[in-house]
Amino acid sequence: MISLIKKKILFWILFSINIILGFYFGYIFSNSNSLISFCLIPINILIIFVLIKLYINKSYIKNTKLAYILIYLILNLLFSFFIGYSIPFMNGTDPINMGIVMIPLLCFMNYSIVDRLNFYINEIDLIEDNRKKDNEDLKEEIPIVEVDSKKEISYWFLFTINTLSITLFGYLLNTSYFIISFLIISMNLIFVFILTYFFTKSRITKLKYPIYALIGFLSILCIGFISGISIPFFESENLKLIVIIIVPLLCLGHFNILKNLNTHLIKEISKKDEIKLPIIEYENKRYIFSLKSLIILGFGAPFLIALIYYFFAWRWNYWLHEIVVKQTTFFLNLIFDMGVTNTFLSIDENPWVFEIPGQLDIHLETFCTGIQAICIFVGIFILTPHSKDPRTNKDTLWRKIKGIILSSLIFYVVNILRMIIQLYLYYLGYPWNDIHYSISVASSFIAVIIVLLMHKWVPEFILSFIYAYSLTRQNKIKKPKF
Numbered sequence: 001m002i003s004l005i006k007k008k009i010l011f012w013i014l015f016s017i018n019i020i021l022g023f024y025f026g027y028i029f030s031n032s033n034s035l036i037s038f039c040l041i042p043i044n045i046l047i048i049f050v051l052i053k054l055y056i057n058k059s060y061i062k063n064t065k066l067a068y069i070l071i072y073l074i075l076n077l078l079f080s081f082f083i084g085y086s087i088p089f090m091n092g093t094d095p096i097n098m099g100i101v102m103i104p105l106l107c108f109m110n111y112s113i114v115d116r117l118n119f120y121i122n123e124i125d126l127i128e129d130n131r132k133k134d135n136e137d138l139k140e141e142i143p144i145v146e147v148d149s150k151k152e153i154s155y156w157f158l159f160t161i162n163t164l165s166i167t168l169f170g171y172l173l174n175t176s177y178f179i180i181s182f183l184i185i186s187m188n189l190i191f192v193f194i195l196t197y198f199f200t201k202s203r204i205t206k207l208k209y210p211i212y213a214l215i216g217f218l219s220i221l222c223i224g225f226i227s228g229i230s231i232p233f234f235e236s237e238n239l240k241l242i243v244i245i246i247v248p249l250l251c252l253g254h255f256n257i258l259k260n261l262n263t264h265l266i267k268e269i270s271k272k273d274e275i276k277l278p279i280i281e282y283e284n285k286r287y288i289f290s291l292k293s294l295i296i297l298g299f300g301a302p303f304l305i306a307l308i309y310y311f312f313a314w315r316w317n318y319w320l321h322e323i324v325v326k327q328t329t330f331f332l333n334l335i336f337d338m339g340v341t342n343t344f345l346s347i348d349e350n351p352w353v354f355e356i357p358g359q360l361d362i363h364l365e366t367f368c369t370g371i372q373a374i375c376i377f378v379g380i381f382i383l384t385p386h387s388k389d390p391r392t393n394k395d396t397l398w399r400k401i402k403g404i405i406l407s408s409l410i411f412y413v414v415n416i417l418r419m420i421i422q423l424y425l426y427y428l429g430y431p432w433n434d435i436h437y438s439i440s441v442a443s444s445f446i447a448v449i450i451v452l453l454m455h456k457w458v459p460e461f462i463l464s465f466i467y468a469y470s471l472t473r474q475n476k477i478k479k480p481k482f
Contacts, residue, residue, distance in 0.1 A: 004118070011055050012114045015073065016107040018047050022077045023103050026084030041081055048073045052117070059121045069120070072113045080106050090322055092344050092352065098319040112401040119395060152262050153295055155199050159217065159254040162191050163224045167247055170228025185225065192217045199258070200265060209264040216257045220250045245310065248303035277388070278470040280463055286389040287460065289467050293385030297464060305379035312375075313366040318351065324369045325352045328419045335420070338427050356427050370415030377407045377450055384461045399457045407450045418443040 022044050029037035052070065083102050087095045166188040173185065196217060200210045227246050280287040312320055325342045332340045341355045350363040366372075381400045386393045418439055425435045455462050 007055075008114055008118055011051060012107075012111045014051055015048070015110040015114060018044055018051075019077060019080045019106050019110060020103060023080040023084040023099055026081035027087055027099075028084075030085040030088045041077075044077055044081075045074055048077065055114075055117065056121060061117075061120050065120045069113060069117045072116075073110070076106050076109055076113070090319060092322040093315055093318045093346070095319050095322070097316055098323075101317065109401065109405075112397055116395075116398045119398070151199075152258050153291070155195060156251075156255050156258050158195055159192075159258070160251045162188055162195075163220060163250050163254065164247065166221055167224040167228035170225040171231050173229055188221060189218070192221060199261070206264070209261060213257050213261040217254070220253050220257075224250055245307050248300075248307070251303075252300070278467065280467055280470070282459055282463060285392040286387065287392060287463050287467065288388040289385045289460075289464055290388065291471060294464055294468050294471075297380075297383045297385055301379045301383045304383060305375045308375040308378060309366075309372055312369070312371045320369050320371065321350075321352045321364050321366070324416070324419070325354065325364055328416055328423065329354065331416070331420055332423055336424055336427070338424070340423070340427075354423060356423060359426055360432075362423065362426070362432070368415075368419065370411050370418075373411045373415075373444070373447065374408045377411075377454070378404055380461060381407075381454070381458060384458055385464055387460065396458075396460070403454055403457045406453060410446060410450060414443055414446045 022041065025037045025040045025044070048070065052066070052073075056066075080103060083099055087099060090098070166185055169184050169188070192214070196210060196214050200213075224247060277288050277290070311317065322344070329340050329342050332338050339357050343353045343355060343361075345351045345353060348363070350365050352364045354362040354364070356362065381404050384400070386396050422435050422439050425439075426432050
C-alpha cells in the first residue's frame, strides 16, 4: 500500500511538472511568437503518453477508460498552455497572478486524474474485494462505532465563542467602552483556565498534555485579541478582511488542540464511550458519517466559502474581472455589433468599466463575476463528509472534482449570458436597476440544477442532513457532562 501511494505521488509530481512547462511554453510563445515554443507542446503531450505507459506497465485497463484519462490530462495541459499564452495580452492588475492561482489548481486536478487512473487499473481487484466483503456482511453484520465526541465538540463550541468574543472586545477596546471591554477580556482569560480544567478533570494521565493544550488555547486567544484590536489601524479594506479569515482558522486551531488532548486523555475506549453509527443505504451503497465530519460541514463550509470569495475579491486577483469583462465585450460586439469597449481605471475601487454607446459607464464588481455562487458550491463539495464505508468512499474524490468543475463551468457560462442580456437591454434604453436585479435573481435559479447534479455525483451532501437527524434520534447518544 505504501509503495502504491509513493508511485501515485511520484507520477502526480511528474504530470504537474509537465503542466508547469506547458504554462511556461505558452507564456514564451505569446511573448516571442517563437515557433520553437509552440512545437514544444506536442512534446508535452508525448510526455503524457510516456508517463501513462510507465504507470500502467503490465496492468490491465479498458481502452475506453484509458482514452478518458488521456483526454483529461491533455485538456489540462492545453488549459495551462492557454493560461500562459493569455497573460501577455492582459493589462490589468498583476495578470501573472492568474497563473499563480490557476496552475496549482490544475496540478491538483492532475492528482485526481492520476488517482482515477489508479482506480481503473485496480478496478477488477476492488470488485472482487467488495464481493468478498458483501459475503462477509451477509454472514455477520458488524456494527460501525466511533468514540462519543459530544463532550469534545461542546467544549470546542465554548472555546470558539470565547475567541470570537475576545476579538470583538479587542476591537471595542480600541474604539470605545474601554473599561468594560478590559474587564471582559480578563474574564476571557479566566474562562480558558476553567474550561481546560473541567475538560481534563479526573482524566489526567500526564500533566504535560493539559499544559501544552493550555498554552495553545492562550496563544489562540492572544492572536484573536490582537486581530480585533488591530482592525481600526488598517486603512485598507483588504487587510480588514484578513481578520475574517484568521478568526475561523483560530476556531479550527481549537478543534485540533481539543482533539489531540482528548486522544492523550483517553487511554482505553470502553463500550460505554462508544456509539453505534446508523447506516443509510442509497443506490446499493452504505453511507455512514462521523459526528465530527457533520460538525465540520456545518461550521466549516460558511468559513471556507467566505475565505474563497474574499480571496478572489482581493485586488490581487482582479485578473478574473478582466477575463469576464473582455469575454462579455467580445460576445456583445460579435452578436449585437454594439461597439462596446472596456477600460481599466487603476485608481478606481472597481477598475474595469464597460463603455456602452449612448449610456453611462458600468463598473464591474467582484460580485458580478459570479464567483460568489461558485464559492458556495465549491465550499460545500470540499467539506461534504465521506462515508466510513470504504466501498462507498473509494471514488469520492473523483466525484467531488467532477461536481466542482461542472458546477463552476455552468455558473460561469450562465453569468456571462446574464451580463450579455443585461448590457444589451441597457443599450436599448431599459433602466439599469430594473434589469440588473430582476435578471440576476432569475439567473440564480440555475442553482436548482446544480443541486440536482450534486445529488447525482455527491449524494453525501443531502444524505448528511438525513444522517444528522438520525443521530439526534439515537437514544444511545449521551448528553455531555461538564
